[in-house]
Amino acid sequence: MSKIDVLSPIYEAEQPPKVLMANRLTLIEPVTITVIENSKPHAKELLSYMAEGLHERLPIAEVVIHSKSSAGKPIDADEAEMLAARSHLVISGLGD
Amino acid sequence: MATSITLTEHDVQEEFFARGWTDGLPVVPPTPERVDAMLTFAGVTADNIVGSVPERSRNITAEKAAINAVMAGCEPQHFPVVLAALSAMCDPAFGCNTAITSTGGAALCVAVSGADLESLGFNTTRNALGPGYRANATVGRAMRLVAMNVLGARSSDLDGSSIGHPGKYTMLVAEENPPEGWAPLRVELGYDEKDISVTVLATEGPHQISNQLNGTPEGVLATFTAAMTNPATYGVGKGHQVLLVLGYEHRRILVEGGWTRQAIREYLTEATRVTPAYLEAAGIVMEHTKQNDMTPGIDGKLATVRSPDDIFLITAGSAGAGWSAYIPTWAPTVHSVAVTKKVQPAGSGLPLD
Numbered sequence: 001m002s003k004i005d006v007l008s009p010i011y012e013a014e015q016p017p018k019v020l021m022a023n024r025l026t027l028i029e030p031v032t033i034t035v036i037e038n039s040k041p042h043a044k045e046l047l048s049y050m051a052e053g054l055h056e057r058l059p060i061a062e063v064v065i066h067s068k069s070s071a072g073k074p075i076d077a078d079e080a081e082m083l084a085a086r087s088h089l090v091i092s093g094l095g096d
Numbered sequence: 097m098a099t100s101i102t103l104t105e106h107d108v109q110e111e112f113f114a115r116g117w118t119d120g121l122p123v124v125p126p127t128p129e130r131v132d133a134m135l136t137f138a139g140v141t142a143d144n145i146v147g148s149v150p151e152r153s154r155n156i157t158a159e160k161a162a163i164n165a166v167m168a169g170c171e172p173q174h175f176p177v178v179l180a181a182l183s184a185m186c187d188p189a190f191g192c193n194t195a196i197t198s199t200g201g202a203a204l205c206v207a208v209s210g211a212d213l214e215s216l217g218f219n220t221t222r223n224a225l226g227p228g229y230r231a232n233a234t235v236g237r238a239m240r241l242v243a244m245n246v247l248g249a250r251s252s253d254l255d256g257s258s259i260g261h262p263g264k265y266t267m268l269v270a271e272e273n274p275p276e277g278w279a280p281l282r283v284e285l286g287y288d289e290k291d292i293s294v295t296v297l298a299t300e301g302p303h304q305i306s307n308q309l310n311g312t313p314e315g316v317l318a319t320f321t322a323a324m325t326n327p328a329t330y331g332v333g334k335g336h337q338v339l340l341v342l343g344y345e346h347r348r349i350l351v352e353g354g355w356t357r358q359a360i361r362e363y364l365t366e367a368t369r370v371t372p373a374y375l376e377a378a379g380i381v382m383e384h385t386k387q388n389d390m391t392p393g394i395d396g397k398l399a400t401v402r403s404p405d406d407i408f409l410i411t412a413g414s415a416g417a418g419w420s421a422y423i424p425t426w427a428p429t430v431h432s433v434a435v436t437k438k439v440q441p442a443g444s445g446l447p448l449d
Binding site: 001002003004008009010012039043044067068069070071072073074 | 100101102103104105106108117126128151153154159160163191194195197198199241245247248385387388427430432
């Protein structure tokens with residue numbers, strides 16, 4: 001039976017560039033943590049509960065909850081910059 | 097360049113099934129010759145980037161688009177339509193990452209508008225959303241195969257659809273030239289009469305609308321309103337978009353009754369506003385999140401579509417008893433909006449931004 005060549009239809013990954021770990025920082029209090037919730041129903045409640053837990057267990061001055069405008073889209077560059085400027089650590093989570 | 101594998105023709109189907117490279121139906125083997133014919137017809141090179149989905153760190157190259165279009169059964173003359181539709185799908189406003197991931201299970205619905213779509217093999221009349229026409233079936237199928245194979249939208253991977261629907265295999269509607277007095281969709285969207293445009297929407301399946309005995313525009317529009325305010329549709333009361341396929345009798349009744357397309361869109365925008373109590377009576381719980389704040393307006397109602405521009409009217413379908421179709425997007429506009437692109441003529445390269 002004769003043979004044919006066929007081409008692969010799937011994404012063929014290029015080697016991703018190496019990403020280095022961020023530098024570990026020595027934090028000077030007061031520490032602010034921002035938790036990004038994805039804006040789905042109950043996500044804010046769930047992540048607020050987790051934020052309270054962090055607040056109780058760690059020497060954190062403030063935990064800020066930030067709600068995304070759409071669960072389906074990433075935050076934009078300006079939003080990311082704003083969050084980075086006001087936070088020592090940003091945690092992204094989702095609920096559904 | 098894409099990896100090549102050598103198989104007997106008989107083994108291609110089973111090998112592609114085994115590798116999870118199909119939508120569950122047999123495919124046309126993507127030989128280098130068939131793929132080259134696609135690229136040459138469109139005037140693109142294999143490594144041209146048709147679009148990107150940054151959330152997935154994936155580019156769609158013209159070669160991968162062509163391979164999947166061959167597999168779908170497209171002819172080379174359909175490839176510029178596929179390229180334009182893929183380019184629209186990758187526009188950030190379309191929200192491709194979520195549209196092909198969501199539990200809601202959206203189709204990549206393509207609405208094509210052009211003066212002579214029949215010459216490309218598109219069916220615009222009888223069975224407009226049904227089977228039997230290669231162009232309609234294969235262009236829509238190519239979209240899904242690219243989503244599956246290039247972007248990972250498979251049930252075993254990143255497609256989280258709870259139920260899905262058959263439109264996820266293929267879903268395309270081609271516009272029949274509208275009655276005299278009405279402009280076609282592409283002109284309404286700002287394109288030239290001579291252009292071919294594709295509008296891509298992430299949608300639920302089509303909901304057929306029947307109104308067979310009421311010959312008045314008001315009666316037809318009241319039926320459309322009823323179809324468009326089904327509380328079980330996710331976007332009702334949340335501001336989504338709608339593609340309305342106006343069948344033969346309904347569009348004639350509307351145009352002969354003096355209704356312009358703009359007047360229809362304005363009427364339906366207002367008429368489909370619903371009260372929280374209407375939705376709650378159907379068991380729907382009001383959401384008050386940042387993405388879906390279902391606080392009613394000053395009229396005590398919620399928008400199903402926020403603007404007349406969120407309703408796309410397209411004429412298609414043959415004479416019958418009185419049928420149209422309503423195709424809602426699967427989610428509110430905060431997540432995804434329809435995107436339109438012009439189809440480039442043969443040999444003219446990639447779609448323009």
